[in-house]
Amino acid sequence: MKIFVSIDDTDNIESRGTGELASILADDVEKKGWGISSYITRHQLLVHPDVPYTSHNSSMCFSADVDERSLMPLISYAADFLEKESAEGSDPGLSVAVAERLKDPEALIEFGRRAKQVVLTQKDAYDLAQKLEIHLTPHGGTGHGVIGALAGIGLRLSGNDGRLKGGLKIGAENSIFSVSDICAHPHVDAVSSMEGYTLEPEERVRMGDKMKTVLMGGKSVLLVMPSGGEPGDVPWRTCPRQLLKIF
Amino acid sequence: MWFTNQRGEEEFTGGQDDWAGAARLASTCPYFNPDVEEEFVADDPVSCYNCRYRRWSTGSFTCLKKDKA
Numbered sequence: 001m002k003i004f005v006s007i008d009d010t011d012n013i014e015s016r017g018t019g020e021l022a023s024i025l026a027d028d029v030e031k032k033g034w035g036i037s038s039y040i041t042r043h044q045l046l047v048h049p050d051v052p053y054t055s056h057n058s059s060m061c062f063s064a065d066v067d068e069r070s071l072m073p074l075i076s077y078a079a080d081f082l083e084k085e086s087a088e089g090s091d092p093g094l095s096v097a098v099a100e101r102l103k104d105p106e107a108l109i110e111f112g113r114r115a116k117q118v119v120l121t122q123k124d125a126y127d128l129a130q131k132l133e134i135h136l137t138p139h140g141g142t143g144h145g146v147i148g149a150l151a152g153i154g155l156r157l158s159g160n161d162g163r164l165k166g167g168l169k170i171g172a173e174n175s176i177f178s179v180s181d182i183c184a185h186p187h188v189d190a191v192s193s194m195e196g197y198t199l200e201p202e203e204r205v206r207m208g209d210k211m212k213t214v215l216m217g218g219k220s221v222l223l224v225m226p227s228g229g230e231p232g233d234v235p236w237r238t239c240p241r242q243l244l245k246i247f
Numbered sequence: 248m249w250f251t252n253q254r255g256e257e258e259f260t261g262g263q264d265d266w267a268g269a270a271r272l273a274s275t276c277p278y279f280n281p282d283v284e285e286e287f288v289a290d291d292p293v294s295c296y297n298c299r300y301r302r303w304s305t306g307s308f309t310c311l312k313k314d315k316a
């Protein structure tokens with residue numbers, strides 16, 4: 001069965017990031033033989049003077065295909081892991097949802113969207129988690145990370161929020177690849193323009209440095225833009241990182 | 248480079264899209280320390296926007312090393 005695991009507020013200004021903890025957790029799911037983990041997405045939450053956060057107000061989420069019997073050991077392991085590995089002064093939260101048991105996915109997606117726009121409380125998060133029967137627990141400090149952890153699953157589920165953790169390396173900078181070759185990479189599902197045009201398999205793209213994919217339409221998408229029309233150039237190039245900030 | 252916001256904190260005047268200004272400032276800052284990869288937003292690796300000590304505000308960022316920088 002498919003599950004979503006999301007963590008938030010595990011770091012402080014000097015520590016390793018929440019993304020690294022999510023990566024270790026995703027790897028451990030596989031090492032322990034519980035299932036197969038997917039890529040990790042980073043979801044930006046509201047930046048507001050009334051929203052406390054220790055380092056970055058972003059949560060990290062991954063999905064995994066696991067055996068039903070692995071669910072409880074996995075949750076218990078993730079909880080212990082956060083308690084041991086989170087940074088001093090952080091307020092970690094953990095959420096785990098089983099996709100097929102989600103009673104009202106739209107309510108969860110809406111919670112994620114609201115966490116980007118308005119100040120939510122821990123009570124809001126616990127109330128919704130209880131109603132939807134989603135695992136949601138605090139693991140240190142004020143436990144404020146439960147809000148982001150729950151929102152992270154909603155945003156991942158929306159299929160249209162967040163950047164994938166980790167850089168993407170396909171050939172050297174300025175090398176040219178066809179869309180079909182790019183999509184052969186295990187972490188790229190499609191190549192699209194910012195305006196939503198999905199490139200055809202035979203179209204060609206000039207690679208940039210430090211590329212990243214974003215979550216769009218439930219897929220890991222490499223975003224491209226017109227290359228500028230220099231004679232002899234291919235029509236598309238990958239978007240610079242700064243254009244991905246909005247995801 | 249900095250202005251005082253309503254909460255009395257100093258914020259970067261360039262907001263969140265002054266890529267050249269944020270790179271210039273970081274290039275001469277002795278405290279620049281790269282953030283974790285997933286929090287990088289600027290293409291220039293050395294930029295306040297990619298620094299561990301910037302804290303995003305609604306329209307810009309404050310710097311945790313500002314008093315020292």
Ligand code: SF4
Pocket residue numbers: 272273276277278279280294295296298299300301309310311312313316
């Ligand atoms: S310490 Fe502050 S001023 Fe220096 S690079 Fe980092 S954010 Fe910029």
